Amino acid sequence: MAPPSTDGIPSKTIGTQSNEINYQDRHAVRVIVQREANDNIIIIHVKKGNYYKLPGGGVEGDEDYQLAAEREVLEETGCKASIDTKCIGVVEEWRNDLHQTSYCYIGNVTDDSGRPELTEDEVLDGLEHEWAPVQDALQKLKGIKPTSELGIYIQERDTFLLETFLAL
Template identity: 85%
Template sequence: MAPPQIDGVPSRTIGIKADDIEYQDRLAVRVIVQREESDKIIIIHVKKGNYYKLPGGGVEGDEDYQLAATREVLEETGCKASIETECIGAVEEWRNDLHQISYCYVGSVTDDSGRPELTEDEVLDGLVHEWAPVHEALHKMKGIKPTSELGLYIQKRDTFLLETFLGQSSK
């Protein structure tokens, strides 16, 4: 499936493309998951690396981007979600030999009775999801000091996406 159209969608680039590196391309989704009738969203604390992130991950093959978003939310949080928007923001990253473009969506939880289905690496990294009021979530993301390059990139990516969401929801 083709990536979402992002003409006119807020976007940011993190890192610099080097001409002497052969990059691996990766397309990904990020999701701002809201609890209905509340201003709370899900954020994930990654204990190893000391950072917070939005639920999300890689798009598999020809997978629909919104379906990838709901799948990633279910895997990382155990929550079923419905996606309510088209792409609201995008971030292009150049890190080591990775070229990744993340597309962000907004969704609502429809069922939060499940358990996360974390990969072995995610379990070892200490992923734990929590609900937080959206402004508190942004404060947590910005205020923490990541201990890895990956964490620093994710902090920049996800704070930009959350700030984009807040800017759009206040209009």
């Protein structure tokens, strides 16, 4: 499936493209998952690398982007979420040999089993999701000191996306 239209949507580029590198293209989704009843959103703490991130991950094949967002939220948090159709922000990353474009959506929890379906790598990385008020989540994202290059990229990406959400 084609990526969503990004006309007029806030965007950010992290890293610099080099003509000397053959990049692997990857499309991904990020989701700001909220509860209708309050101001809390989900953030995920990744112990290995010491950083926080928004739920999300890669779009598989010709998968619909909203369906990819629903799947990633369920896998990483155990929550079923209704995903808004409008993309609210885009981040393009040039990292090592990866060219990744992340599309951010807003999701509202419809059911919370609290039982994530993490991959073996995610378990080894120590992923744990938590609920936090939006401003607290932003402070956690910005205030932690990642110990990996990946964590530094994710911190910059997800801080931008959460600040974009707060500006809506």
